[in-house]
Amino acid sequence: MSDLKPGSRWKSVVCDVEVVVVRPPKSEISLECGGYEMIPHGEAKPEGKAIAAEFAGGSQMGKRYADEETGVEILCTKAGAGSLTIGGRLVGTKDAKKLPASD
Amino acid sequence: MHTALLLEMAADAAPDRLAFGRRAEGLTFAEAKRRAHHGAAFLEQLGGTNVAFVGLNGPALPVAVFAAGMLARPFAPLNYRLPDADLNKLLARTAPSAAIVDDEMIGRLEPAPGVTLVTRSAFEAACRMPGDCDAQFLDVDHDIAVLLFTSGTTGEPKAAILRHANLTSYVISTVEFLGADEGEAALVSVPPYHIAGISAVLTGVYGGRRIVHLEAFTPEAWVEAAAAEGITHAMVVPTMLGRILDILEARGERLPSLKALSYGGGRMPLPVIERALDMLPHVDFVNAYGLTETSSTISVLGPDDHRLALYSDDEAVKRRMGSVGRPLPSLELEIRDPDGKALPPGQSGEIYVRGPQVSGEYAHKKMVSADGWFATNDGGWMDEEGYLFVEGRLDDVIVRGGENMSPGEIEDVLREHPNVDDVAVLGVPDDQWGEAVAAVIVAKDGQPSPEELAAWVKARLRSTKTPQVWAFRPALPYNDTGKLLRRQLKADMAGKLPAKA
Numbered sequence: 175m176s177d178l179k180p181g182s183r184w185k186s187v188v189c190d191v192e193v194v195v196v197r198p199p200k201s202e203i204s205l206e207c208g209g210y211e212m213i214p215h216g217e218a219k220p221e222g223k224a225i226a227a228e229f230a231g232g233s234q235m236g237k238r239y240a241d242e243e244t245g246v247e248i249l250c251t252k253a254g255a256g257s258l259t260i261g262g263r264l265v266g267t268k269d270a271k272k273l274p275a276s277d
Numbered sequence: 278m279h280t281a282l283l284l285e286m287a288a289d290a291a292p293d294r295l296a297f298g299r300r301a302e303g304l305t306f307a308e309a310k311r312r313a314h315h316g317a318a319f320l321e322q323l324g325g326t327n328v329a330f331v332g333l334n335g336p337a338l339p340v341a342v343f344a345a346g347m348l349a350r351p352f353a354p355l356n357y358r359l360p361d362a363d364l365n366k367l368l369a370r371t372a373p374s375a376a377i378v379d380d381e382m383i384g385r386l387e388p389a390p391g392v393t394l395v396t397r398s399a400f401e402a403a404c405r406m407p408g409d410c411d412a413q414f415l416d417v418d419h420d421i422a423v424l425l426f427t428s429g430t431t432g433e434p435k436a437a438i439l440r441h442a443n444l445t446s447y448v449i450s451t452v453e454f455l456g457a458d459e460g461e462a463a464l465v466s467v468p469p470y471h472i473a474g475i476s477a478v479l480t481g482v483y484g485g486r487r488i489v490h491l492e493a494f495t496p497e498a499w500v501e502a503a504a505a506e507g508i509t510h511a512m513v514v515p516t517m518l519g520r521i522l523d524i525l526e527a528r529g530e531r532l533p534s535l536k537a538l539s540y541g542g543g544r545m546p547l548p549v550i551e552r553a554l555d556m557l558p559h560v561d562f563v564n565a566y567g568l569t570e571t572s573s574t575i576s577v578l579g580p581d582d583h584r585l586a587l588y589s590d591d592e593a594v595k596r597r598m599g600s601v602g603r604p605l606p607s608l609e610l611e612i613r614d615p616d617g618k619a620l621p622p623g624q625s626g627e628i629y630v631r632g633p634q635v636s637g638e639y640a641h642k643k644m645v646s647a648d649g650w651f652a653t654n655d656g657g658w659m660d661e662e663g664y665l666f667v668e669g670r671l672d673d674v675i676v677r678g679g680e681n682m683s684p685g686e687i688e689d690v691l692r693e694h695p696n697v698d699d700v701a702v703l704g705v706p707d708d709q710w711g712e713a714v715a716a717v718i719v720a721k722d723g724q725p726s727p728e729e730l731a732a733w734v735k736a737r738l739r740s741t742k743t744p745q746v747w748a749f750r751p752a753l754p755y756n757d758t759g760k761l762l763r764r765q766l767k768a769d770m771a772g773k774l775p776a777k778a
């Protein structure tokens with residue numbers, strides 16, 4: 175999907191997960207949750223989809239998820255049952271670094 | 278561990294990386310260290326115990342800071358914006374000292390016993406001497422690193438003492454050594470006599486990030502420097518941010534190189550930070566709360582905390598946009614009642630802090646308890662997850678009929694009104710209640726009526742917190758580090774406020 179710009183918000187179609195993009199991907203990718211492509215935050219959720227069992231590990235509010243390969247970083251703003259994936263590949267959490275103090 | 282070692286480490290590990298100044302004419306870390314060494318030798322010849330500095334930001338400032346550090350002499354930057362008489366008084370208090378003074382400012386200074394004046398250009402020339410400096414300095418204890426004169430609430434400014442141990446422990450526990458990528462650059466527009474101006478130099482150097490100084494802040498100059506120098510990191514005080522956003526909007530500029538923007542030194546209006554987050558989603562925003570006496574930052578609201586507060590629909594999470602985040606892991610922080618008892622989450626009291634970076638010492642007194650706790654004189658509370666909310670200076674608390682009210686809470690509510698640009702809430706003497714609540718409003722896009730504003734406050738806070746006295750002004754007085762000058766405003770308004778509504 176296109177347009178994973180920093181600040182863009184996306185939500186899961188099969189659970190409560192909501193995210194905001196913090197760092198954009200280097201190329202176009204497919205961002206999924208619970209096994210289905212995520213939709214823009216403002217769009218209406220389609221009916222009749224069920225979470226895929228293999229992508230039901232859950233996402234936690236406040237955690238940043240980062241994918242080394244594509245460089246995308248996403249902040250989960252609402253927790254839910256689905257796992258975040260990129261083209262079916264699970265996205266792991268990123269550990270908090272020291273402050274970007276300036277000061 | 279002492280401050281000059283921070284520069285020496287960076288110079289050893291990244292000698293050719295740019296340390297200070299614009300790309301075209303910057304100093305590398307190796308060159309900065311070489312100049313600081315020459316500067317130290319020069320200062321040593323001038324004698325004195327302290328090194329005073331009266332001048333604008335620029336590469337000579339960090340060189341002077343580290344030169345003083347090499348000599349183990351306290352560095353005392355002075356506020357050049359003070360009236361001449363006050364500046365001269367402070368200068369005299371630094372004696373015996375060598376004072377580096379901007380060429381344009383030296384005419385303002387009178388000879389003071391024990392103070393040797395030298396122009397900035399003479400200092401810089403000495404630092405630029407060719408070759409390495411082989412002067413060896415006495416191996417004395419590095420004790421006091423910096424003396425900062427804080428604006429006192431009463432009488433003369435107090436000289437706050439920051440020891441090498443305080444400053445270096447702060448730097449090392451919050452910054453990763455050479456953690457900055459090559460090519461990163463920090464824009465510092467906070468003056469040298471402010472704690473953030475000093476800590477920016479130390480954290481910048483230790484992190485390996487080039488520092489670009491803005492001599493004098495205007496939002497236009499800031500935006501131009503940020504774009505021209507590929508600035509990745511910056512620190513501003515809240516009163517600067519709104520003006521910067523206006524320029525960015527007017528020019529269609531979004532500063533794509535900017536990675537992180539820290540702010541602190543005063544209350545950030547919620548509408549401003551929300552506008553900033555919306556306009557600059559690629560930027561990590563950091564709210565850093567701290568005091569001179571604590572070597573600057575003690576609590577931080579991080580970039581993701583900001584995003585969560587903006588986008589979450591959890592009320593407790595959203596509320597944190599008005600917090601200063603969580604205390605640094607290297608510190609202990611407590612909220613205490615007037616009897617000194619620690620309070621649980623949700624209850625307001627005075628903020629106390631303890632840790633290696635906390636000084637709390639002044640030239641003539643120690644304001645830290647025997648077991649190391651420093652009373653900040655700021656009121657606040659913590660939520661269940663440890664997020665700190667600062668209500669404001671305890672001295673500013675309004676006491677009306679036995680009820681304590683922080684101006685900050687009422688100001689925040691009024692700022693959300695679409696016709697309010699800025700506001701200050703003060704206590705004014707009242708025969709019946711002790712104090713009455715007065716609000717001084719700077720209006721925008723139309724003139725709101727006191728009745729309308731009172732209703733606005735009443736709908737959001739208790740009715741006793743609704744201001745009884747209203748005044749309108751074109752602007753409020755701020756100092757150059759963004760602090761609202763409450764006492765000055767109170768003095769200005771004395772006798773001019775309208776009768777109670």
